Amino acid sequence: MSSAPTSRSDTTPPVEAESDRWLTRGVAGIGTASLLADVGHEIPTALLPSLLTSTLGAPAAALGLIEGVSDGLAGTARLVGGALADDPGRRRRVAVGGYTSTAALAALTGTATSVWQVGVLRAGAWAARGVRVPARNALLADVVAPAAYGRAYGFERMMDNLGAIFGPLLTLGLVAALGVRWAIGLSVIPGLLAAAAIVYAIRHAPKAEVRQHVPLRIRVRPVLRAGLGPLMGAVAAFELGNVAATLLILRATDLLRPGHGERTATSLALALYVLYNVAATAASLPAGRLADRLGEHGAVRVLTAGVALFAAAYVGFAVTGAHLAVLALPFVAAGTAIGCVETAQHTAVASLAPSQIRGSAFGLLAAIQAAGNVAASAIAGALWSAVSAQVAFLYLAAWMLLALAGLVFARRWPGVSSRADAH
Template structure:
């Protein structure tokens, strides 16, 4: 079956691409605000221990990878793609906000699983929408906008939660997270509508298939090897916060102060990742994704090596967080751009699904490790 005939847009800065970036920003702000309150909610309100939190997040993270893989075949079909993207964002928003009315830990687990499964299903569809909205020469910039929005949301969400929780309380703050979540669904719907305008002719509905053999014949394994190597060595950023807290907790600084500073350093990490995602996308389009990926990996390794050595000085820790943020911003952007460029249009949804599975498995291993 032939691929859809697509009329490329003139550049990568269309309204649709920025709408995808806005969707990532709003959605991440929504679920990150709830995630930042989840430990307190489970411990103080539902009287559950740390083991419950680990089980809830571990189960949800595992489902995310499987959902991304399942979302690949759905994203490959232009007729399903827009509905999956919009429905996924809306499902994440509703299930995440509903955690605020939970009365038992098992309800939190179910809602978190639904939210993260919706998040996984929508991911390949969103990425294919980006390739439809952009030209091949602008894939780096397009994915840079999306990654920048995601990282910016990771800053806005916790800050929003910290401000609201003082005014309205934990439960109400969680429920209010539906507002940016719904805005995310609206933004992705705008992007999907713009993407449909670029399709001159649509083929009949495609059969759902993982197309693993076709991916192998297209040489996708060679593309995936360096990505998988990085992701399986990736370390959860929550561990960086824990490490920084330990290093900052000295005789001159109590635990509360150390924790507060470590969180601010994590905000710095996400701010650098936001900026560097945009810059890396531009560089990837100009010089190629491979050197940007290698440079990002080097920044990441240097930053994490600094954490291993253990600088107690604030400046040293800030530099380590900044390097780690620059590294992850560059790598995540170029991973998606590389997958988009390495596959024909009809296989990109499947490729993004496999990429999501690899990324989620690496994140899960990092947390469990």
């Protein structure tokens, strides 16, 4: 087996001469887009169950089918979006189009008069959202110096997590004032503002490199051969244990219900979920700073720490009791862990992927994340129902341990032994 080179030439135009000048207008624009887009995304997502079951009279199975199809399309779209994003000029058009299409299609869900219309619009919005993800991540690498990738991706993740906090709060106010359909329709406003923020970032980015005849091809093998294979393997193991946060909420609700009743237990579980998002928001930027400070292995080291923290959190969910203060600990641990992991994953890919296939690298990462999350939630849910919640969370913790072993191996791999863009 031939090892990947430890350095390469990168034709991406330099953005900043000094690594401490990381919060460029481009980075600020992309971070703002992530915040606004997540606010716009949370509104129709939170109200979709009510629209389907209460307004349109659909059974719960319809919601599961629509979400399953939408998630599957989003995962496939991320691979396609990665191929599109390999070309610097094309990735900018895809980013703008993806944000605009997602906002419009999601908001139109509020006008649907039948279940099939909801399904088509939701699937279209999710596909557009999937296509834009690799383009946004590759664009972020265009607007900041390689030595500041950690801080840039940490800032973007922090802003995205802030959107996950503000979105549900805005949803509550809109529903109380205007009702479900109007609330979903008005989600187009933050969505279109997110598209405008991406346009702002592009206008403050270096001139796109002109590449002639860039074929539209999903480049999985070149990405793996570029030194990212072991890292992607470790990421895949992590994602197979990265369960949806809804299962964490369910665990808290089940534990708190006997002593507090259904309504109070639900409210307390949602408050713990807010705490999870606050922890993720607080951890993202410091995790990026640490990745930059630690140098060539920084991103992988931060990723390792985040995975280890997830393992501890899942063990906590398996053994904890119904005491609220004790139950808060694994929520904080998991929130801090996801802030570290997401930042470190993006930083590592941006640092190690050759610029000509950076879009494909982010597309592969996003597809692994989507597929792994679906498998993790499905299998953990089945174990929960068939055996117990404790067994489900210990199963997830086992995947974290496998991911840790994979990261140890990845750090010793020649292609991961240097931050290629830093040379």
